[in-house]
Amino acid sequence: MIDFAKMKTCELSLIKYLLFGFNLVFAISGIVIIIVGALTLSEVGQFQHFMEGRILAPPVVLIVVGAIVFLVASLGCYGAIRESYYMLIAFAACLLVVFIIELAVGITAAVYHNEIDQSMKNVMDESLARYEKSDMDKNAWDKVQSELQCCGVSSPNDWNKTKRPLSCCEAPREGAPPPTEEGCNSAKVDESNILFSSGCFEKIKMKAENASRVLIGVGIGIALIEVIGILLACWMALSIKNRS
Structure with a gap:
């Protein structure tokens, strides 16, 4: 005769350890998300002078989501060990909320992608026009042009109304004389003054x-893990309820 009570106990034990193992992996993934978000913010944030908050928001959201994922995973581990029906339901609900937030951020980023690009270009145009009037804009342009080896917003011609800064040029090899303002603003390209030909907008856009x-x-990887977590939590909660 089949012992259904024993089968349910075995089923519950199996789900319990599956869910506990899943949440350990999930907690580690939360730490990974925080690290990825921080590195991305560091990579893009160094050019934040030319970016609106909307561009920097996704990595910030990812860091917050990573912290939430770690806390939620801890809740899931505790709920699985205690075999608590209500804690498991709370765990599944938290995962669902995080999933919806990620989905909303992804859709928003896709919808406003072109608008964000145009907005960043406008900010760069306005900042370039203030180059000689503002130390903040001057430092930002010198930094981005030197680090990304670019010149102007779209091309070096953007500096027509303003004297081209030395950060638009480089000495091509060791021992060559440093660039001069005359050489950097000359149409002639020679061995001592090499003008960066690419615009900075495309290079910053590429980094973003x-x-x-x-x-x-x-985000996609974590979303798949969250769906698995929701299913496992609901399965275990149902098993606990049936046993009761």
Whole structure:
């Protein structure tokens, strides 16, 4: 004769350890999310002078989500060990909320992608026009042009109304004379003054897009883990309820 009570106990034990193991992995993934978000923010944030809050928001949200994931995973581990029906339901509900937040952030980023690009370009145009009047804009432009080896917003021609800064040029090899203002603002390109030909907007945009791809990849991976967690938690909660 089949012992259904014993089968239910075995089923509950199996789900319990599955869920506990899952939450350990989930807690580690929360730490990974925080690290990825922080690295992405560090990578893109160094050019925050030219970016609106909307561009920097996704990595910040990811860091917050990572912290929440770690706390929720701890709740799931405790609920699984205690075999608490209400804690498991709370765990599943928290995972669902986090999943919805991630989905909303992803959809918003996709919808406003082109608008954000145009907004960043406008900010850069306005900042370039203030180069000689504002130390903050001057330092920001010198930094971005030197680090990304670019010049102007779209091209070096953006500096037509303003004298081109030395950060637009580089000495091509060791021992060559440093660039001069005359050489950097000359149409002539020679061995001592090499003008960066690429615009900075495309280079910053490329960095932001690369960061977005990393965030999207991590977000999709975590979303799949969250769905599995919700299913396991609901399964265990149902098993506990049936046993009771």
